[in-house]
Amino acid sequence: MFSFFRRVKQEEYPEVEQVLSYVISLVAQPQELLEILAELKTKQQSTQMTRKAEYVQTYLTIEKFICTHQPPVTSAQFTPKSLHEAIGKVIQITTLPLFFRVVLLEGSLQLFTLYEDGVQNLTLQIINKFGLEKVKILVSAGVQGSILDKVPVDEHGVHFNELYHLAPTFSEKEVTKVFKNLLTALYEGDKELEGEKAALETAKTVFQATQFVYDEDLAYQFFLVIPDQVLEKEKVNFLNRQQLLNVLQQLNAEKVMAEESRQKNDALLESIGEGAFATDQEGKVIFVNRVTLEILGLQEFAMIGKHWSETVKTLDESGMPLPLEKNPIDIALKTKAKVTELRFCYLRSDGSSLPVAMTASAILTKDQVTGAMVVFRDMTREREIDREKTEFISIASHQLRTPIGSIKWNLEMLLKGYYGTVTPEMSKVVEQMRATNDHLLQLVNNLLDVSRIDQGRIKDQPVPTAIVPIIESIIKEVQVQADVRKITLTLKVDAAEAPTAVIDPQRFREVIENLLSNAIKYNLDAGKVDVHVSWNEKTIQISIKDTGMGIPQKDQAKIFGRFFRAENAAKQEPNGSGLGLFVVKSYVEEWGGKIWFESPVFTEKDGNDGEQSRGTCFYIEVPR
Amino acid sequence: MKKILIIEDSVELQESYKKLLTAEGMDVSVAGTGQQGLDALEAQKPDLILLDIMLTGGMNGFDVLERIKQNDRLKEIPVIVLTNLDTERESGKKIGAADYLVKANTSIDELLKIVKEHLGV
Incomplete structure (x- = not known):
């Protein structure tokens, strides 16, 4: 019997030693191999590996030596699979301890065994802490409805070996899926009972043990079943070189895809005729399109990676530098809002200012602000x-x-x-x-x-205004016009002191002039015009009632339209512009007020019996 | 007798103002450009100034108004802006016009009433 391991007495695994002796005996001239093993032994001692891990590593080193050495060192060329089969002929694999059995198995059986080892470790820890019942519940939650549905659990752990024979009939993918569920259930249970930190520690211990015991490729399989929560935070801690390579490869593939999609987005943003740039959540520029650089006269390197405010200088409508907190980009980043501004200017690198229309929108990822996108347009011409x-x-x-x-x-x-x-x-x-x-x-x-x-340029300045004196003075002015046709003008104010209305006095004058002059123009001779001022808590109402021709029903809907004139009015006064009521309505609404009218509907038949002169009453309601 | 200075470049309107205000017993003098108006103010201090905005001769009514308001000797004199430009009401008031009237929208009765109000008669 080869005595390489005999120096260490504790933790003996004679069956494993038997396997190792057998595979070494296959090598015709083992001198080279023995040197490699001696070297390995020194390394193992310096890293204080567990006995189990030493066995596994030693076996894998020998296996590699036998299967890859050129020219062959054995009588026939072995593959790992044929070597496993050869070992199976001299020793029954099921009698080997679990940790070692794994390396001699293939496919789903290997995964099954590997994962089982992890689960055994984890459940034993949980059994020690919380008892068997708890573990039973957790295990059954993890395997429910799967190939492991009937797995027995007792104080020695979870007895997968009873279902062992099932493993080869299932795909590796399915085995991985079931164990992932199972480990997640165990981890979650542990977390609930002991807290996240403790659960994470337990999971870590288990996975680290796995890493020591198995080779890189096998240990990597464990990443497929580590609960996501553990992966998220501790992934890097578990990675060895090969795994890192794998992860890097995966990241690289993702990067290529992301790059492709980024190129598409960039092309899109480049092709629009507007300036566009994006910042991260701290306001640092992460993307800028060509139009932006052209318009602002900047180089890409001058913008990228720096806070946007270092290169994009914004001026407000009066040409003063805009404070940071008022800038749409800052507002978008802080409030997740989409902010559009049409009045600002950007300062070009040559010091000239450029009028722009800009929109800044927050970039949201899972409802968190991860940056801002700014699109702007040169507004010089506009x-x-x-x-x-x-x-x-x-x-x-x-x-x-x-x-x-x-x-x-x-x-x-x-x-x-x-x-x-x-x-x-x-x-x-x-x-x-x-x-x-x-x-x-x-x-x-x-x-x-x-x-x-x-043009939206009514520059109204609504101020609290006493309206009755204005109305009185207009009545005085139009009195001459009324006298000619013997029309009586009356003003009724509900109480001596009418409250002030919040209006623009000049425009209000135009409004009342317009309505009063209409009431006279379209009245009957010797008719009446009654002006009435009343109010409530919030508004003041002014009504102007005439005894004139009224507004025909078919024209009522259009009376406030631009250039519109009612048929009967046009007949009486051919020179009207049809703009008066349009202007009046625009002004009143500008103050947040309302205008409407009542004109009793009459028909041709009514007209014949003299009912036409029921007149029209215009109402305006303005805020007080 | 109240002294009134009219700064107005239209000869036609100068005549109208003169006729209108002289008939009310006022002492009316007329300047045709902003500079002439400022020169006249150096020589005498009127009780009221009627000021046009769109003036010929390089200086507009707002320039004149600013100069008047910067001059401690003149700044208390009420200045009524009389123009047909109705978009500048705010700037006129901001610079210190006592009133801002759109000529075409003001009847002579209103004009007289406002002038008298500012003169306190």
Whole structure:
């Protein structure tokens, strides 16, 4: 009997020694092998390996020597499989201790045995801590509905050997799956009873033992069954060189896939005509597209890896540097929101500023902010057009009003006798000219208002305003117009002190002027216009009720539309612009108010019996 | 007799203002450009200034208004901006206009009323 292991007395495994002696005896000239083994022995002592691990490693070293040495060192060339079979002929493999048996088995049987070893270790630890019953429950939870459903458990552990004969009939994949469930159940149970840290320790001990006992490829199999929770945190601790290589390979494959998908995304982001860049959760730039670099005049290396604020300088609408906490990127990172800003400028590397429209969105992974994506567009042209439009309106309002205003004052002064006596006949003509000129002015004003509303440029400044004096002064102004047709104007205010309304006084004046002048224009001769001011806790309501022609039912839905004129109104006053009520509604809604009307529906038949003059009542409700 | 300075480049309107305000018993002087207006203010201190915005001659009404408001001797004089530009109401008030009237939208009665209010008569 070969005496290589005889020096160590404790932990003897005679059957294993028998196997080792047998395989060494197969080698015709063992001198080279013995040298290798002597070297191995020194290494094993220095790493203080367990006796079991020494046996396994020694066997595997011999097996490798026999199966791979060229020229062959044995009478016939062995493969690991044929060597195992040869060993099976001289010793019954089932009599070998479990740790050693594993290395002599193939396929699912090997996995079965390997995993069994781990489970035995784990269950023995749990039995010691919590007793047999607990382990029974955990094991049955782990194997339920699987090939191991009936596995017996007693104080010596889990007796897989009774189901052992089943193993070869199942695929390796299935064996792995069942043991993964089983180990997870045991780990979870341990964790529940003892806490995560202790459970992790136990699992670690088991897997480390495995690593010592088995070769790299076998130990790697254990990674397939280690509960995920253990893997997550401790994976690296268990890795040896081969496993690292495997993991690296896997990572590499994932990296290639990720790279492909990244290239696709990059191509996508490059192909859009807008600037795009992305940051990580700390705001460091991790991606930037070509358009961004071109627009900002930067190099990629200048941006990547640095906080975005180092290269992307943002100015607010007044040209001042925007504080970090107000920047959409910062807001997106902090609040997960998607923020769009149309008014800001970016500072180019040459110091010029560039108007941009930007949108910053948080990048969310499992609802956690992992970064921000910014897309922006050069708005130079849009802002230029905007500026030109505004300028046009300003100029037009000035240029058109100047001659009209000049005529207006001169006509008024003429009528008031500043230029001498005017005969009644002349006065009539001048009054007509004045009315026509006022109408022209109204048209110009309305058109300018509409173009401003279209651009969203009503620069309203709603302030608490006493509205009754404004209404009174307008009534005074339109009194002349009303007197001509003998129309009575009345104002009723619910109490002496009406509360203030939050409106823009100038626009409010236009609103009331418009509604009052309509109420007179479209009234009957000798009709009435009643203005009523009332209020509640939150709003003030102004109603203007006339006794005029009313609004035909078919026109009621369109009355606030732009350029729309009711049929009967157009007949009576052909020169209206159809813009007045559109403007009125826009203003009132701008203050958060409402406008509506009541005009009793009448039909042609009603019209015939004189019911047409029930009139219209406009209501506006504004916040107080 | 209240002294009024009108800074307005339209000769036609200068005439209208003069006629209108003289008839109310006011002492009216007229400047056709911003610079002339400032020169006139050096010579005399009016009780009220009526100021146009779109002026010819390199200096607009806002420039004139700013200069008036920076001058300790003149800054208390009420300045009524009278223009047809209705988009600049806010800037006018910000610089310190006592009132901002759109000419075409103001009747002569309203104009007189506002002038008198600021003069305290």
